[in-house]
Structure formats: structure tokens, C-alpha cells
Amino acid sequence: MPSFILVNTCPQTKARAGELTTRHGKVGTPVFLPVGSQGAVKTLTPDEVKELGYKMLLANTYHLYLRPGIDIIEKAGGLHKFMGWEGAILTDSGGYQVFSLSPLRKLSDGGVTFRSHIDGSQHHITAELAIEYQERLGADIIMALDECPAHDDSPAKVKKATERTHRWAERCLKAHKRPDQALYAIVQGGMSIELRRESANYLKSLDFPGYAIGGLSVGEPKEITLAMIEETIACLPENKPRYLMGVGSPEDIVEAVARGCDIFDSALPTRVARNGALFSWEGRKNITNAAYKETESPIVGDCGCYTCRNFSAAYLHHLFSCGELLAYRLATIHNLSFIAELVVKIRDAINDGTFMAFKDEFLASYQPADEPTRLAQKQKWLKRRNLSQ
Secondary structure, eight states: OOEEEEEEEOTTSSOEEEEEEETTEEEEESEEEEBOTTSSOTTOOHHHHHHTTOOEEEEEHHHHHHTTOHHHHHHTTSHHHHHTOOSEEEEEOSHHHHHHTGGGEEEETTEEEEEOTTTOOEEEEOHHHHHHHHHHHTOSEEEOOOOOOOTTOOHHHHHHHHHHHHHHHHHHHHHOOOTTSEEEEEEOOTTOHHHHHHHHHHHHHTTOSEEEEOSOSSSSOHHHHHHHHHHHHTTSOTTSOEEETTOOOHHHHHHHHHTTOOEEEESHHHHHHHTTEEEETTEEEETTSGGGTTOOSOSSTTOOSHHHHHOOHHHHHHHHHHTOHHHHHHHHHHHHHHHHHHHHHHHHHHHTTOHHHHHHHHHHHOBOOOHHHHHHHHHHHHHHHHHHO
16 A cells, blocks of 8 residues: 655744655655656666666656557556556646647536547547556556636636645546555645635545645746745644655755745746757756867766766767757756755755755755746746647
């Protein structure tokens, strides 16, 4: 049976260290999950992801349902065997993909009808089917179907989406049959404090094994994101894991841990890596900048990852300049290694009572992208992805 225990807490903040027990091993929290939406972390093998220190990753039911199909994966022995991953897996129900591909879908209390972004074929998924598909995939942690409103939707539209999310959560809970999987509910409520509290309290009353915070980091200013996290966490039970969906920048992970979040996932570390942005303890470094053309040292001098141990910043600059595929692999290895190290440092700091000092030191030295640039990049990426699909 899956379970979660708290190991330590930080008295000056709400940071917690804990342990998830799954069918595929124990996972320490706080934890970051690399995104393998279609059954693969882009550019890396499962063994490489494991060697970076990861014990759990995320896959997406929406994408796997469309291609290759639930039947094919189930026939292969489940998602773990199909993709050659021995660690734990969390599957998202696909609610966010339905939101982000909004021109192709229609929502009702019955479920969601959408057209495939691959071939235009029409599909219908209910709360019950979302659970059935995830049970057949065999993930360790599965998510209830939810409706994710846009950050600038009207109050009436956000309220309607939140209430529908609650009804779907009830149906998901009733449909869930596998005791070896943990089913998490997703708190919605947009940018409304009142709706966030209402959603968290209602879902808490249904006694799910864990709770996710959805509908954030979708284009809203960062201070609003943090405020919504605080309001939601305050209403969630202490003894259940809290999963902040879609957040993966280093500074946001540190801030969210300080507010009581345990689990994170995001495609950001791998996405920005493929665009030449590499994490360092001072902030992102753009390896395509001319300044790195003759830099003989690694991009991060004290980094122990395969990329920094073996290659100079000049070599990475050269690979990106030439469009060599190796560039994307090496950059991805570095960024995922950085996030893995960051999370270990966070966990260790909570356990030895130094998290507050670690947080202050990290945030003082790490320079995030400025807010207007961050929001512009987010919108540009969403637009480019939607156009490609």
C-alpha cells in the first residue's frame, strides 16, 4: 500500500522532509519529477535519468492515450515495462493538456470531448475513464481529472471550473479500484483566495491520500502564485503529501518548499536546456552567448555532472552553434543534475535544521529571469507549442 510519512520540519518556515512509499520503492521529499509526458524524458535514457539521482518521474495520460494507446501499453505489461523505468511513476490525468489545447475541446459535467492534436480525431474522456486509463497504465500515483481555468478567466468561469473539478474528484474517488495506487485530488480556484480555500477544504473532506495544487504558473505574476500556494497549503492536512504541479525553476522550488510543498514537476529544466539556458548557482547562463566561445572551463566550475566533468563551455557553445544533437543531451544532463542536487541540498538542510539559512543564501545569490521576461517567455512557449500541435 502506498503511504507518506513526515520525517522533519523547519520551525522557521513550513518546509518539510518526508518519505513516499510506492510499489517501486521509497522516495524522499521534497522531490522533483522529470517530465516524460510521452514515456520518455527528452534526449535521455531511463538509466541516465536514474544515474542523475531520480527515483520518480511524470508521464501524461493524455499523450499516452493518443499515442501509442492504453491497450498497447497494458499489453506490454504496463508503463514501467513499456518504457524500461524501474522507479516510481506519477501520471497526470491530462486535465492541463485539455486546458492548454482549449481550441480543440468542449467541457461538460459528463467529461471532456476533444480533438486529437495529432490527427484531428474526436475523443471523449470522463472522470471514470481517466481513472481506468491510469489504472491500466499502472502508475504509482495517479491524478483525478480536473478543469484548469486560465489565470485571467472571469470569476464566474473560475467558480464553475472549480465546482466541476470537485464533482469529477468525487467520481474519480468512487471509480478508483487499485489499492496499490495513490489517487491525488487537484485543488483549483484560479487566482481567488476564497475559491482556493473552498476547493482545498472540500477536497480535504473527501480524504484523498494526497493533494495537488493545480492551475498555477500558467501566466500569472509570481507573487500571485506564491500567495495562492500559501492560502491553499494552510487548508490542506499536515499528514498528506502536497504536490505543486508544473513548477520547476530553482528559485520557485525553494520558495514553494518554504511554504510547505513536497512534490514538483515541470518540463522547464529540460526545455530551457534545449534552448541553451543552463542552470548555475548564480542563475541561468545562456551558452549561446558569444562570451562562451573561448571559455575553456565548464559552465559551472564545481558541478559534478557528466557534462561539466568532461566538456568546456566553449565546446557546448560550439555544439549549439552547429545545431548538433549532442548539445541538447549534454545541456539536459546538466540541468537535471543541477535540480537533483538542489533538491538533495534542500532535503538535507531541512533534516539538519539549516533550511532557513540555505534558503536565504540561495535566494541572495541566484538571479532569476526578470518578471516581464519570464512571462513573455512563458507565453511565447505556449503559443509556439500550440501552433506546432
